[in-house]
Amino acid sequence: MGRWNSTGGTPFALNDRGEFAAADMVGRSEEGTVPPAPLVRICNAAGRCSRPHELRFGHIPAKADENNAITLSDDGTVTVLASFSKLPEHPAANTPLGLWAAVRRPGKRWSAPQELSRAGEEPLAVADGEGSAMVLFDHFWTPDLRFLGNQLEISSLSASGTHLARPTVVRGLEAPEPSTLVANASGDYLIVGKPRHSESAGEESIVAVSGRRSEEHTSELQS
Numbered sequence: 001m002g003r004w005n006s007t008g009g010t011p012f013a014l015n016d017r018g019e020f021a022a023a024d025m026v027g028r029s030e031e032g033t034v035p036p037a038p039l040v041r042i043c044n045a046a047g048r049c050s051r052p053h054e055l056r057f058g059h060i061p062a063k064a065d066e067n068n069a070i071t072l073s074d075d076g077t078v079t080v081l082a083s084f085s086k087l088p089e090h091p092a093a094n095t096p097l098g099l100w101a102a103v104r105r106p107g108k109r110w111s112a113p114q115e116l117s118r119a120g121e122e123p124l125a126v127a128d129g130e131g132s133a134m135v136l137f138d139h140f141w142t143p144d145l146r147f148l149g150n151q152l153e154i155s156s157l158s159a160s161g162t163h164l165a166r167p168t169v170v171r172g173l174e175a176p177e178p179s180t181l182v183a184n185a186s187g188d189y190l191i192v193g194k195p196r197h198s199e200s201a202g203e204e205s206i207v208a209v210s211g212r213r214s215e216e217h218t219s220e221l222q223s
Contacts (some may be wrong), residue, residue, distance in 0.1 A: 013022060013072035018045030019080050023070040026054055026157065027062065030087060036066040038082050042104075043177075047070060057100035057113045059211060060084050064097060071125040071133045074185075076106035079133045079157055081116070081123035099137055103162045111162040116155060120167070128183030133157040136181040136191060152193070172207050188212050 012022035020043040027034035035108030037120040043049035060066075069081040080102050085094035100178050103111040128134045135155045153167040170191060173179060179193035188210065195207040 008044060011068050011070045013070050015072045015074045017074060018048065019043065019072060019076060021070055021072040023068045023080055024052070025066060025068065028065055029065045033062050035060045035062050036064055036084065038068050038080050040070070040078065040080055042078060053110070055080060055102050055110065055220070057082055058098055060097060061086065063087065065094060067122055069123040069125040071127045073127040073129065073133060075129045075131040077131045078104045080136060081125055083121045083123055083137065096121060101164050105162065114163050116164055117153065117167055118155065124179070124181045126181055126183045128187050128189060129159055129185055131159040132179065132187065134183050134189050136170070136179065144191060151223055154191070171208055172208055
């Protein structure tokens with residue numbers, strides 16, 4: 001496979017055809033003068049890799065914090081998510097700068113940048129079909145930056161679209177506890193995480209939320 005220079009923690013994805021995609025980062029979080037941005041490289045099954053492609057989303061300042069996610073569908077569709085936030089000068093919560101997305105269909109140009117959420121953070125992405133994908137992220141703030149709560153939201157990319165659908169709230173789960181997102185080729189998905197606080201939920205409980213894009217149901221599991 002072509003040379004890929006990166007630091008640890010670089011998001012990457014493989015598909016069933018042996019293709020590979022990874023998202024490194026231009027600039028550095030918390031230091032430097034270059035605003036952070038995803039740097040994407042795509043490799044085919046024979047090991048030939050494209051030149052790194054830089055994605056620019058909005059007016060992101062230098063020293064902003066960035067979190068990326070990437071997924072690669074079996075038809076070669078690449079979906080990249082990047083969330084940005086401004087680190088506070090004093091002990092306080094980060095100021096969100098948006099969760100952005102870009103899609104590249106096989107043989108096509110990258111889609112125009114899409115702001116999926118004004119205050120989304122910590123994205124996860126998985127392929128769930130020949131050319132489709134699912135996205136899960138934390139959402140703590142309203143558009144006017146008032147604290148919303150520990151909310152999880154989900155979105156999807158259709159098999160032929162270039163923009164993700166409007167996010168919807170995942171009922172019964174709490175962020176920022178680590179969550180897991182998996183999906184199959186039929187569009188069924190499963191999210192596992194910590195339940196929202198309630199008197200009936202034990203401290204060691206976990207919750208599984210499953211569905212197929214438009215419908216979901218929740219069941220509590222004991223760890």
